[in-house]
Amino acid sequence: MPRYIWLAVIALVLIVLPFGLKGYTIYILSLAGANILSAVGLNLLMGYAGQVSIGQAAFLAIGGYTSALFMTKLGLEFWLAFPLAGIITGVTGLILFIPALRLSAIYLAIATLGFGAAVQQLIPLPYWSAIFGGHQGIKVPRPQIGGFVFDTDWELYYLTLVVVVALLIVSWNVARSYIGRAFIALRDKPAAAEALGINPTRYKAYAFVLSAFLTGIAGALQAHLVGHISPGEFGLGKSIEIFAMVILGGIGSLPGSILGAVFLTFLPHWLAQAKLLYTFFYGAALVLVIIFMPYGVWGFFVRLYYRFPAIQKLFPKGA
Amino acid sequence: MLTVQDLSMRFGGLQALDRVSFTVNEGEIVGLIGPNGAGKTTVFNLISRLYDPTDGRISFRGEDLLRLRPYQIVERGIVRTFQLLGLFPYMTVLENLLVGEHRDFWAHPIAVALGLPRARRQEHDRRAQALWLLRFLKMEALADAFVFALPYGTQKLIELVRALLARPRVLLLDEPVAGMNAAEKAAMREFIKRINHDWGITILLVEHDMNFVMGLCDRIIVLSYGRVIAEGRADEVQQNPEVIAAYLGEGISVART
Numbered sequence A: 001m002p003r004y005i006w007l008a009v010i011a012l013v014l015i016v017l018p019f020g021l022k023g024y025t026i027y028i029l030s031l032a033g034a035n036i037l038s039a040v041g042l043n044l045l046m047g048y049a050g051q052v053s054i055g056q057a058a059f060l061a062i063g064g065y066t067s068a069l070f071m072t073k074l075g076l077e078f079w080l081a082f083p084l085a086g087i088i089t090g091v092t093g094l095i096l097f098i099p100a101l102r103l104s105a106i107y108l109a110i111a112t113l114g115f116g117a118a119v120q121q122l123i124p125l126p127y128w129s130a131i132f133g134g135h136q137g138i139k140v141p142r143p144q145i146g147g148f149v150f151d152t153d154w155e156l157y158y159l160t161l162v163v164v165v166a167l168l169i170v171s172w173n174v175a176r177s178y179i180g181r182a183f184i185a186l187r188d189k190p191a192a193a194e195a196l197g198i199n200p201t202r203y204k205a206y207a208f209v210l211s212a213f214l215t216g217i218a219g220a221l222q223a224h225l226v227g228h229i230s231p232g233e234f235g236l237g238k239s240i241e242i243f244a245m246v247i248l249g250g251i252g253s254l255p256g257s258i259l260g261a262v263f264l265t266f267l268p269h270w271l272a273q274a275k276l277l278y279t280f281f282y283g284a285a286l287v288l289v290i291i292f293m294p295y296g297v298w299g300f301f302v303r304l305y306y307r308f309p310a311i312q313k314l315f316p317k318g319a
Numbered sequence B: 001m002l003t004v005q006d007l008s009m010r011f012g013g014l015q016a017l018d019r020v021s022f023t024v025n026e027g028e029i030v031g032l033i034g035p036n037g038a039g040k041t042t043v044f045n046l047i048s049r050l051y052d053p054t055d056g057r058i059s060f061r062g063e064d065l066l067r068l069r070p071y072q073i074v075e076r077g078i079v080r081t082f083q084l085l086g087l088f089p090y091m092t093v094l095e096n097l098l099v100g101e102h103r104d105f106w107a108h109p110i111a112v113a114l115g116l117p118r119a120r121r122q123e124h125d126r127r128a129q130a131l132w133l134l135r136f137l138k139m140e141a142l143a144d145a146f147v148f149a150l151p152y153g154t155q156k157l158i159e160l161v162r163a164l165l166a167r168p169r170v171l172l173l174d175e176p177v178a179g180m181n182a183a184e185k186a187a188m189r190e191f192i193k194r195i196n197h198d199w200g201i202t203i204l205l206v207e208h209d210m211n212f213v214m215g216l217c218d219r220i221i222v223l224s225y226g227r228v229i230a231e232g233r234a235d236e237v238q239q240n241p242e243v244i245a246a247y248l249g250e251g252i253s254v255a256r257t
């Protein structure tokens, strides 16, 4: 099966990758892993289920603070605090889902925007600065399983790799199942979807919970990678960045979200010297993609694939 | 089996339906006809609970349908198609058919997410079922085609196939042969007869093609301006002066068209 050969090649590359790279690059690569989860999480919600959210950074914050505080304040082990961060963020996804039941796309976008702003404003309030650390934020402990502490860049990379691959498989399973089809059906023809027995409330709830869960894990991952967390990381800019990853990669395409996330994670580091240039490229890339690749980078590849038989021979269908 | 009683529907100032009553008995093929804007699609929309009627009752096998939500209707065995197509355009034919089988997917979301064997087996079985039906209809070549790229008539047929996969007791078909040529219409007529006769599915259909309706339906209900103006066998309805005036038109003999 050629598909398995390609997967094996990709796996091998990802495993040996750190051996040829500088520590800092490995670290950025791990951060890209966290962003992949955020982008896939938003794509399932927005691209599949058609529910626009521009407050995803709030879920990152909730996931990050939960994992950190469960370890430092409640003394939980990492392997318990980390998944709980995802689950608790998933539950807050249900809160965001309640307005989604009644609101049309544009008002939902505004509601999620408000949610994102509220969370970012609430965290640094002085009432609970003993817990959340105010604007300065708090230190986040390194992941530790048994006696093993993940404290080098490449140890953290492998931890990230396992988490990201596992959750991509989960996302893929859901997207290709009756649940993923129900998302698309409700997005495109809600009346027809309901007439076939799809309960819109239930499936919108699934989409919000799954999206929040993935983003919560991404937030926890990022917090543990960076070793520190503060509210400044979770502004509107971060939400828009996740949004841009989805649009850039191709809305409704999970491989596209992976590309979009990796690209937009590395871009600012490539252009680190020239802050102005970064903003320029960032904007220019988005505009170009929207004009020339309306289905995102991945959609562009798919079209090339169907246009040129030579590529089809190289990558047989289903690969 | 399906009973509509004094059903009224008002959209703003427009009385789309005015105390419509009729019954569809088990095993029948019933035609619902009438001029444009008579309220035929509105009847379907009310039965499938898209709207709440202004007044009246709808019951199916003794159960009050007005107490159900739209997504619960299919569980009772009522499945509809849409006048302007209810297919999901960015899905393949096979994926559309799998949505038709939605009520047969019961694997828990967690089992789906983790890719547990029972979720995989269910997906596999449902695919096999949909492919079996496609092969039975000699349409297996279309399985992986995207719906939006197919001719209108083919799309209409696929929507009907999808409805069948939802295991209907009653099928509501809104203009099933619109946009089809004569040969396709003839094939569709035979297909609907088989669905009815061999599979025991009751049929209520809306259609403007009078040849099609008269040759297929056991009984016909005529709507005009939201009211039932006639009801009976094809020959009875065709003779009815009110129907001729309102819809069939003076001097247009249906047998000739």
Ligand SMILES: Nc1ncnc2c1ncn2[C@@H]1O[C@H](COP(=O)(O)OP(=O)(O)OP(=O)(O)O)[C@@H](O)[C@H]1O
Binding pocket: B011, B014, B016, B034, B035, B036, B037, B038, B039, B040, B041, B042, B043, B083
């Ligand atoms: N959602 C709605 N809002 C307002 N008016 C509506 C709505 N749905 C239908 N109507 C109106 O109700 C009347 C009946 O419409 P309906 O679609 O039931 O007619 P029809 O008999 O199916 O006609 P056709 O043969 O053209 O399909 C029309 O005047 C239509 O404009």
Ligand SMILES: [Mg+2]
Binding pocket: B040, B041, B042, B083
């Ligand atoms: Mg109509």
